[in-house]
Amino acid sequence: MILDNGAVETRRLRLLVELSRLGSMRAVAETVGTTTSTVSQQIAVLAREMGTDLIEPEGRRVRLTPAGRRLAEHGEVILAAVESARLDLAPDAEPNGTLRVAGYATAIRAHLLPLVGELATSHPRLHVLVREHEPAEALDLLAADEADLALTYDYNLAPVTEDPALHATPLWTAPWGLGVPAHDDVPGSADTCAVFARFRTRDWVVNSRNTADETVIRTLASMAGFTPRITHRADSLDLVQDMILAGLGVGLLPMGTPTFPGVRLLPLTGPDVVLRAFAVTRHGRRAWPPLTLVTRLLVQRTAAATSPSSRPDGTGVDG
Structure with missing residues:
Protein backbone atom coordinates (compact mmCIF):
# COMPACT_ATOMS: atom_id res chain seq x y z
CA MET A 1 0.00 0.00 0.00
CA ILE A 2 0.95 3.65 -0.42
CA LEU A 3 0.95 5.51 2.87
CA ASP A 4 -0.94 8.79 3.33
CA ASN A 5 2.16 10.80 2.53
CA GLY A 6 2.82 8.88 -0.69
CA ALA A 7 5.58 6.70 0.79
CA VAL A 8 5.89 3.01 -0.02
CA GLU A 9 5.34 0.54 2.81
CA THR A 10 8.75 -0.70 3.92
CA ARG A 11 7.67 -4.33 4.33
CA ARG A 12 7.23 -4.64 0.56
CA LEU A 13 10.56 -2.97 -0.04
CA ARG A 14 12.14 -5.59 2.17
CA LEU A 15 10.69 -8.38 0.02
CA LEU A 16 12.13 -6.76 -3.09
CA VAL A 17 15.53 -6.30 -1.45
CA GLU A 18 15.52 -9.94 -0.32
CA LEU A 19 14.57 -11.06 -3.83
CA SER A 20 17.48 -9.06 -5.21
CA ARG A 21 19.80 -10.75 -2.72
CA LEU A 22 18.44 -14.32 -2.78
CA GLY A 23 17.27 -14.61 -6.38
CA SER A 24 14.06 -16.62 -5.87
CA MET A 25 10.57 -16.12 -4.46
CA ARG A 26 10.82 -19.37 -2.48
CA ALA A 27 14.05 -18.31 -0.78
CA VAL A 28 12.50 -14.97 0.12
CA ALA A 29 9.41 -16.70 1.55
CA GLU A 30 11.55 -18.99 3.69
CA THR A 31 13.66 -16.08 4.93
CA VAL A 32 10.75 -13.87 5.99
CA GLY A 33 8.47 -16.69 7.15
CA THR A 34 5.64 -16.44 4.63
CA THR A 35 4.45 -18.18 1.45
CA THR A 36 5.77 -17.85 -2.08
CA SER A 37 2.37 -16.64 -3.30
CA THR A 38 2.34 -13.92 -0.68
CA VAL A 39 5.76 -12.71 -1.77
CA SER A 40 4.62 -12.67 -5.39
CA GLN A 41 1.40 -10.79 -4.55
CA GLN A 42 3.18 -8.18 -2.44
CA ILE A 43 5.81 -7.47 -5.08
CA ALA A 44 3.03 -7.16 -7.66
CA VAL A 45 1.33 -4.59 -5.41
CA LEU A 46 4.65 -2.76 -5.05
CA ALA A 47 4.99 -2.67 -8.84
CA ARG A 48 1.52 -1.11 -9.16
CA GLU A 49 2.39 1.45 -6.52
CA MET A 50 5.56 2.40 -8.38
CA GLY A 51 3.87 2.35 -11.78
CA THR A 52 6.47 0.11 -13.42
CA ASP A 53 7.40 -3.57 -13.73
CA LEU A 54 9.84 -4.68 -11.06
CA ILE A 55 10.34 -8.33 -12.09
CA GLU A 56 10.29 -10.33 -15.30
CA PRO A 57 10.32 -14.08 -16.10
CA GLU A 58 13.64 -15.86 -16.47
CA GLY A 59 12.92 -19.49 -17.29
CA ARG A 60 11.06 -20.98 -14.32
CA ARG A 61 12.27 -18.19 -12.08
CA VAL A 62 12.09 -14.41 -12.09
CA ARG A 63 14.65 -11.65 -12.16
CA LEU A 64 14.52 -7.95 -11.34
CA THR A 65 14.03 -5.49 -14.16
CA PRO A 66 16.39 -2.50 -14.34
CA ALA A 67 13.71 -0.49 -12.46
CA GLY A 68 13.45 -3.31 -9.91
CA ARG A 69 17.21 -3.34 -9.37
CA ARG A 70 17.26 0.42 -8.94
CA LEU A 71 14.38 0.33 -6.45
CA ALA A 72 16.13 -2.48 -4.56
CA GLU A 73 19.21 -0.25 -4.26
CA HIS A 74 17.05 2.55 -2.84
CA GLY A 75 15.32 -0.01 -0.63
CA GLU A 76 18.57 -1.07 1.01
CA VAL A 77 19.28 2.54 1.97
CA ILE A 78 15.71 3.14 3.14
CA LEU A 79 15.53 -0.04 5.22
CA ALA A 80 18.89 0.70 6.82
CA ALA A 81 17.68 4.19 7.74
CA VAL A 82 14.43 2.83 9.20
CA GLU A 83 16.33 0.26 11.26
CA SER A 84 18.72 2.93 12.47
CA ALA A 85 15.78 5.11 13.49
CA ARG A 86 14.12 2.19 15.27
CA LEU A 87 17.25 1.47 17.27
CA ASP A 88 17.75 5.18 17.93
CA LEU A 89 14.22 5.63 19.30
CA ALA A 90 13.85 2.38 21.20
CA PRO A 91 13.20 2.85 24.94
Missing part, protein backbone atom coordinates in the same frame (compact mmCIF):
# COMPACT_ATOMS: atom_id res chain seq x y z
CA ASP A 92 16.53 1.21 25.79
CA ALA A 93 18.53 3.14 23.19
CA GLU A 94 21.40 5.44 24.06
CA PRO A 95 19.86 8.93 24.46
CA ASN A 96 20.86 11.23 21.62
CA GLY A 97 19.45 14.02 19.51
CA THR A 98 18.06 17.40 20.53
CA LEU A 99 15.80 17.74 23.57
CA ARG A 100 13.85 21.02 23.59
CA VAL A 101 13.13 22.25 27.12
CA ALA A 102 10.88 25.21 27.97
CA GLY A 103 10.73 26.22 31.61
CA TYR A 104 10.85 28.90 34.23
CA ALA A 105 14.19 30.38 35.17
CA THR A 106 14.71 28.94 38.66
CA ALA A 107 14.18 25.40 37.42
CA ILE A 108 16.51 26.03 34.50
CA ARG A 109 19.19 27.76 36.52
CA ALA A 110 19.17 25.61 39.66
CA HIS A 111 18.33 22.19 38.25
CA LEU A 112 18.56 21.92 34.46
CA LEU A 113 21.79 23.76 33.68
CA PRO A 114 23.90 21.63 36.06
CA LEU A 115 22.52 18.56 34.26
CA VAL A 116 23.41 20.03 30.88
CA GLY A 117 27.04 20.22 31.97
CA GLU A 118 27.00 16.63 33.20
CA LEU A 119 25.27 15.36 30.05
CA ALA A 120 27.89 16.97 27.85
CA THR A 121 30.32 14.44 29.30
CA SER A 122 28.10 11.41 29.92
CA HIS A 123 25.94 11.69 26.77
CA PRO A 124 27.79 13.86 24.23
CA ARG A 125 25.30 12.99 21.46
CA LEU A 126 22.42 14.50 23.46
CA HIS A 127 21.92 18.25 23.03
CA VAL A 128 19.58 20.27 25.26
CA LEU A 129 17.93 23.35 23.78
CA VAL A 130 16.75 25.71 26.54
CA ARG A 131 13.99 28.33 26.36
CA GLU A 132 12.90 30.37 29.37
CA HIS A 133 9.12 30.64 29.66
CA GLU A 134 6.38 30.92 32.23
CA PRO A 135 4.31 27.73 32.78
CA ALA A 136 1.40 28.70 30.51
CA GLU A 137 3.80 29.63 27.72
CA ALA A 138 5.81 26.42 28.18
CA LEU A 139 2.66 24.28 28.08
CA ASP A 140 1.54 26.02 24.88
CA LEU A 141 4.90 25.20 23.30
CA LEU A 142 4.51 21.58 24.42
CA ALA A 143 1.03 21.38 22.89
CA ALA A 144 2.30 22.91 19.63
CA ASP A 145 5.18 20.38 19.53
CA GLU A 146 7.70 23.21 19.80
CA ALA A 147 9.04 21.78 23.07
CA ASP A 148 9.59 18.22 24.31
CA LEU A 149 9.73 18.95 28.05
CA ALA A 150 8.11 21.74 30.06
CA LEU A 151 9.31 22.69 33.53
CA THR A 152 6.31 24.28 35.23
CA TYR A 153 4.90 25.14 38.63
CA ASP A 154 1.66 25.93 40.37
CA TYR A 155 0.56 26.57 43.95
CA ASN A 156 -1.43 24.30 46.20
CA LEU A 157 -4.01 27.09 46.42
CA ALA A 158 -3.99 27.72 42.65
CA PRO A 159 -3.64 24.29 41.02
CA VAL A 160 -3.40 24.01 37.26
CA THR A 161 -6.20 22.05 35.57
CA GLU A 162 -4.85 18.68 34.45
CA ASP A 163 -4.65 18.07 30.71
CA PRO A 164 -5.30 14.40 29.84
CA ALA A 165 -2.86 14.68 26.92
CA LEU A 166 0.01 15.58 29.27
CA HIS A 167 1.86 13.75 32.01
CA ALA A 168 3.25 15.77 34.93
CA THR A 169 6.07 14.32 37.04
CA PRO A 170 6.32 16.03 40.47
CA LEU A 171 9.75 17.49 41.17
CA TRP A 172 9.88 19.56 44.35
CA THR A 173 7.77 21.71 46.63
CA ALA A 174 8.71 24.93 48.42
CA PRO A 175 6.87 26.95 51.09
CA TRP A 176 6.15 30.61 50.55
CA GLY A 177 5.67 33.50 52.91
CA LEU A 178 4.67 37.15 52.83
CA GLY A 179 7.33 39.81 52.40
CA VAL A 180 6.58 42.94 54.45
CA PRO A 181 8.50 45.94 55.81
CA ALA A 182 10.64 44.82 58.76
CA HIS A 183 9.24 47.52 61.04
CA ASP A 184 5.67 46.18 60.78
CA ASP A 185 4.56 44.57 64.02
CA VAL A 186 3.04 41.18 63.20
CA PRO A 187 3.04 38.29 65.70
CA GLY A 188 5.26 35.48 64.43
CA SER A 189 2.70 32.89 65.47
CA ALA A 190 -0.22 34.40 63.53
CA ASP A 191 -1.94 32.11 61.04
CA THR A 192 -2.20 32.97 57.35
CA CYS A 193 -5.59 34.67 57.53
CA ALA A 194 -4.48 36.78 60.49
CA VAL A 195 -1.32 37.81 58.63
CA PHE A 196 -3.31 38.79 55.54
CA ALA A 197 -5.88 40.69 57.59
CA ARG A 198 -3.07 42.72 59.12
CA PHE A 199 -2.22 44.06 55.63
CA ARG A 200 -5.74 44.50 54.29
CA THR A 201 -5.21 48.22 53.69
CA ARG A 202 -1.87 47.84 51.92
CA ASP A 203 -1.17 47.61 48.22
CA TRP A 204 -0.06 44.23 46.91
CA VAL A 205 2.71 43.28 44.45
CA VAL A 206 2.14 40.33 42.09
CA ASN A 207 3.86 38.73 39.14
CA SER A 208 3.76 40.56 35.82
CA ARG A 209 3.97 37.36 33.70
CA ASN A 210 1.81 34.88 35.57
CA THR A 211 -1.46 35.00 37.49
CA ALA A 212 -0.82 32.11 39.90
CA ASP A 213 0.42 34.15 42.87
CA GLU A 214 -2.34 36.73 42.29
CA THR A 215 -4.89 33.89 42.53
CA VAL A 216 -3.30 32.77 45.81
CA ILE A 217 -3.38 36.30 47.21
CA ARG A 218 -7.01 36.85 46.20
CA THR A 219 -8.00 33.47 47.67
CA LEU A 220 -6.35 34.10 51.02
CA ALA A 221 -7.59 37.70 51.17
CA SER A 222 -11.12 36.45 50.59
CA MET A 223 -10.69 33.98 53.45
CA ALA A 224 -9.51 36.90 55.60
CA GLY A 225 -12.59 38.93 54.63
CA PHE A 226 -11.28 41.57 52.22
CA THR A 227 -10.46 42.25 48.58
CA PRO A 228 -6.74 42.96 48.03
CA ARG A 229 -5.73 46.16 46.26
CA ILE A 230 -3.31 44.82 43.65
CA THR A 231 -1.46 47.78 42.17
CA HIS A 232 2.09 46.71 41.31
CA ARG A 233 3.48 43.92 39.13
CA ALA A 234 7.06 42.75 38.79
CA ASP A 235 8.99 39.84 37.35
CA SER A 236 11.91 39.94 39.77
CA LEU A 237 12.14 38.84 43.39
CA ASP A 238 14.75 41.51 44.01
CA LEU A 239 12.42 44.14 42.54
CA VAL A 240 9.58 42.90 44.75
CA GLN A 241 11.80 43.44 47.78
CA ASP A 242 12.80 46.88 46.51
CA MET A 243 9.11 47.75 46.15
CA ILE A 244 8.46 46.56 49.70
CA LEU A 245 11.35 48.72 50.96
CA ALA A 246 9.97 51.70 49.02
CA GLY A 247 6.63 51.29 50.79
CA LEU A 248 4.76 50.32 47.63
CA GLY A 249 3.15 47.25 49.10
CA VAL A 250 3.65 43.66 50.25
CA GLY A 251 4.04 40.46 48.24
CA LEU A 252 4.67 36.72 48.28
CA LEU A 253 8.27 35.50 48.53
CA PRO A 254 9.75 32.00 48.89
CA MET A 255 10.71 31.03 52.41
CA GLY A 256 14.47 30.71 52.77
CA THR A 257 15.16 33.53 50.32
CA PRO A 258 17.74 35.97 51.73
CA THR A 259 15.86 39.16 52.46
CA PHE A 260 17.14 42.69 52.04
CA PRO A 261 17.76 44.75 55.18
CA GLY A 262 14.41 46.26 56.02
CA VAL A 263 12.34 43.35 54.63
CA ARG A 264 10.78 40.73 56.84
CA LEU A 265 9.47 37.38 55.58
CA LEU A 266 6.41 36.12 57.46
CA PRO A 267 5.59 32.39 57.32
CA LEU A 268 2.11 31.50 56.07
CA THR A 269 0.59 28.55 57.90
CA GLY A 270 -3.00 27.38 58.16
CA PRO A 271 -3.41 27.32 55.22
CA ASP A 272 0.13 26.93 53.96
CA VAL A 273 1.21 28.40 50.63
CA VAL A 274 3.30 25.86 48.71
CA LEU A 275 4.82 26.07 45.24
CA ARG A 276 4.87 22.75 43.37
CA ALA A 277 7.27 22.14 40.47
CA PHE A 278 6.68 19.63 37.66
CA ALA A 279 8.36 18.14 34.61
CA VAL A 280 5.61 17.87 31.97
CA THR A 281 5.68 15.76 28.81
CA ARG A 282 3.17 14.60 26.22
CA HIS A 283 1.91 11.07 26.86
CA GLY A 284 3.04 9.76 23.49
CA ARG A 285 6.61 10.98 23.99
CA ARG A 286 7.40 9.70 27.49
CA ALA A 287 9.39 6.65 26.33
CA TRP A 288 11.77 8.67 24.14
CA PRO A 289 15.22 8.02 25.69
CA PRO A 290 16.33 11.69 26.01
CA LEU A 291 13.07 12.57 27.78
CA THR A 292 13.25 9.52 30.03
CA LEU A 293 16.85 10.28 30.98
CA VAL A 294 16.50 14.01 31.69
CA THR A 295 13.23 13.58 33.61
CA ARG A 296 14.78 10.83 35.74
CA LEU A 297 17.87 12.93 36.46
CA LEU A 298 15.73 15.94 37.42
CA VAL A 299 13.72 13.79 39.84
CA GLN A 300 16.92 12.39 41.36
CA ARG A 301 18.48 15.81 41.65
CA THR A 302 15.51 17.47 43.28
CA ALA A 303 14.93 14.52 45.60
CA ALA A 304 18.44 14.95 46.93
CA ALA A 305 18.02 18.58 47.91
CA THR A 306 15.29 21.14 48.41
CA SER A 307 15.71 24.39 46.54
CA PRO A 308 15.17 27.33 48.94
CA SER A 309 14.57 29.73 46.06
CA SER A 310 12.02 27.70 44.17
CA ARG A 311 9.91 30.69 43.46
CA PRO A 312 10.34 30.87 39.85
CA ASP A 313 13.39 32.55 38.79
CA GLY A 314 15.55 33.27 41.70
CA THR A 315 15.21 36.80 40.46
CA GLY A 316 11.69 36.60 39.10
CA VAL A 317 8.45 36.68 41.00
CA ASP A 318 7.07 33.61 39.33
CA GLY A 319 9.59 32.82 36.74
